[in-house]
Amino acid sequence: MDLLIKYLAAFLGGGGLVLVLIFLNPEKAEIWASKFWRLVRFIWKGAEKKYIAHDIQGHVNDFNKKLVGEIHNYESTAIKIKWIEQEETESSFLKDNALIIRLRKSEDQNKNFVLATMTFISQVVLKKAKRYISPTQKESIDLYVAKKFFDKEKPGIVDQFLEDFLIPKTEGSKKVSEYFDKYSLIDKVGLFLPVFIQELNYLGNKVFGKKREDVIVSEVNGLIDFLKDYSERELGQEKSYMFNGRYCRFGVMIVAKSWKVLVGNINPYLKYAEKLLKVGIENIYLIGPSRRANFDFMKVICSHAEKKFNVECLFEKIYIAYIKVKGKRERRDNLLFLLRSKDLKYHYDSEDQSSI
Amino acid sequence: MLKKEIKAVHDKDLEAVLKNLNILDDVSQGERKCKFCDCIINMTNLQALFPESGDIKLVCEKAECIKKMYEYVGEKGIG
Numbered sequence: 001m002d003l004l005i006k007y008l009a010a011f012l013g014g015g016g017l018v019l020v021l022i023f024l025n026p027e028k029a030e031i032w033a034s035k036f037w038r039l040v041r042f043i044w045k046g047a048e049k050k051y052i053a054h055d056i057q058g059h060v061n062d063f064n065k066k067l068v069g070e071i072h073n074y075e076s077t078a079i080k081i082k083w084i085e086q087e088e089t090e091s092s093f094l095k096d097n098a099l100i101i102r103l104r105k106s107e108d109q110n111k112n113f114v115l116a117t118m119t120f121i122s123q124v125v126l127k128k129a130k131r132y133i134s135p136t137q138k139e140s141i142d143l144y145v146a147k148k149f150f151d152k153e154k155p156g157i158v159d160q161f162l163e164d165f166l167i168p169k170t171e172g173s174k175k176v177s178e179y180f181d182k183y184s185l186i187d188k189v190g191l192f193l194p195v196f197i198q199e200l201n202y203l204g205n206k207v208f209g210k211k212r213e214d215v216i217v218s219e220v221n222g223l224i225d226f227l228k229d230y231s232e233r234e235l236g237q238e239k240s241y242m243f244n245g246r247y248c249r250f251g252v253m254i255v256a257k258s259w260k261v262l263v264g265n266i267n268p269y270l271k272y273a274e275k276l277l278k279v280g281i282e283n284i285y286l287i288g289p290s291r292r293a294n295f296d297f298m299k300v301i302c303s304h305a306e307k308k309f310n311v312e313c314l315f316e317k318i319y320i321a322y323i324k325v326k327g328k329r330e331r332r333d334n335l336l337f338l339l340r341s342k343d344l345k346y347h348y349d350s351e352d353q354s355s356i
Numbered sequence: 357m358l359k360k361e362i363k364a365v366h367d368k369d370l371e372a373v374l375k376n377l378n379i380l381d382d383v384s385q386g387e388r389k390c391k392f393c394d395c396i397i398n399m400t401n402l403q404a405l406f407p408e409s410g411d412i413k414l415v416c417e418k419a420e421c422i423k424k425m426y427e428y429v430g431e432k433g434i435g
Binding site: 048049052053075076077078079080081082083084085086088089090093094096097098099100101102103104105115116118119120122123124130135138139142164165168169172 | 357358359360361362363364365366367368369370372373376377378402403404405406407410412419420422423425426427429430433434435
């Protein structure tokens with residue numbers, strides 16, 4: 001990439017290169033624009049709203065881009081702040097059927113930022129899956145995603161988020177507080193976004209003939225407890241991890257033993273994958289240490305699995321996990337590959353639902 | 357990439373927008389209540405507004421009300 005940028009700089013010159021970078025990273029350009037308007041607003045009043053909007057849009061869209069890298073099939077949704085001014089009449093407002101939020105003067109930008117972000121997360125993230133899960137599951141997920149957002153994008157306003165949302169909501173609901181705690185444990189082993197949110201994203205794409213929220217809500221509870229249980233595993237612990245729910249079915253395959261990698265025998269892994277697929281598992285997450293040899297070995301497992309079974313390798317990523325070693329968590333850089341069955345069921349009619 | 361528009365009103369335009377919506381007098385005179393907690397809405401605590409059954413509903417700035425608002429607009433499909 002660095003080399004490419006050097007060639008582009010030589011070919012296009014500095015100005016051209018800036019345009020290419022803006023084209024490739026519009027969200028970063030918005031963040032820089034917001035910094036510019038933030039200074040200009042002291043001498044030109046018109047810059048005030050530009051600063052507020054670009055600051056929110058730039059950071060939310062930047063976070064969106066990160067989610068694309070964490071979750072396969074995530075539908076990235078860019079936000080745009082549309083300022084309502086004097087053109088809005090009572091009849092047009094009633095006809096539009098839209099929510100209008102109030103954004104305060106830029107002195108209160110932290111408050112604005114928290115509110116606009118929560119609006120975005122509640123209306124966009126896992127929009128489809130939210131049709132099926134419980135209000136406390138929804139709320140706790142929104143809060144945890146928001147916490148991750150603020151940690152990554154604007155650590156300086158975590159206090160505002162705590163004050164306005166997190167403390168009132170976790171103190172006000174024991175259930176939300178318990179979910180939040182479980183997500184935090186799942187996140188410690190790095191699986192909150194690439195497995196938990198991933199599975200909910202897949203669940204949201206399923207269509208059900210008759211509404212069975214109760215079944216799905218308890219299945220999501222099971223999913224959360226399953227991943228919490230996984231988060232408590234000790235390094236090196238050999239255990240099979242399979243979640244075979246009614247609508248959510250996946251297995252975790254740990255590829256970590258260095259001697260197995262050295263020998264290069266992929267058969268035990270393929271056999272295990274076959275066993276999982278036979279019982280209807282839709283997704284297999286291969287997890288192992290982020291070492292070159294391991295990466296190559298996992299890649300070979302995936303390519304053989306693709307040839308042998310009706311699956312496709314959709315996703316690979318490096319992530320940080322804090323895994324228990326004699327009871328204390330230690331940082332490990334891990335790899336994750338996602339093998340997904342091609343033999344999937346998306347629509348469950350009422351007969352299917354009663355037979356499961 | 358999908359796009360989501362978030363409609364917002366800035367403090368400096370708030371009065372004018374409420375006037376156009378024919379609710380400025382009500383809000384100034386303390387005649388409007390929060391949809392979720394029934395507290396009196398004023399120019400300081402007003403946080404959001406949305407349409408419902410031909411009326412304009414207002415929401416105050418309390419975290420609990422904002423939370424209820426997200427749930428409510430989600431259920432009702434208000435954009």
